[in-house]
Amino acid sequence: MKDRMLAGEPYLADEPEILADLDRAARLMERFNSSPASDPAGRLAALRDLLGGLGEDTWVRPPLYVDYGTRITIGPRSFVNFNAVLLDVAPITIGADVQIGPNV
Structure with a gap:
């Protein structure tokens, strides 16, 4: 099922590997x-562990909600405000110097 998800095909999310990925993200x-x-260093470390890629001088304000996290890349010098919801069943790429407002 995970291969189907990654290919953008219909899938069921109750497969053990997908459930493990969801648990990791949670x-x-x-x-x-x-x-x-x-503790900005600890916060940044948690974000780097969660996301697939995080550019230099990028700032994300909690809370942040994702499906998996690993399929999200945020470029350098970007800013993501409070309450971002990024549903990364499909890849999400946020480029450099992007400003995202609250509750997006």
Whole structure:
């Protein structure tokens, strides 16, 4: 089913590998979203672990919600404001110098 998902074909998300990927993302989202503002290095580390790619000088404000995280790439010097929801069943590429407002 994961191969079907990655190919953009219809799939069922109850397959063990997909469920494991969802669980991984949920744990990393929780770590990022609950990270204290006083620990920007820890917050950045959680975000780097969650996402497929994160450019230099990019800032994402929690909370952030994703399906898998690994299929999201954010380019350098971009900014993502509070409450972003990025449903990455399909790849999401956010380029350089992008500004995303709250609740997107």
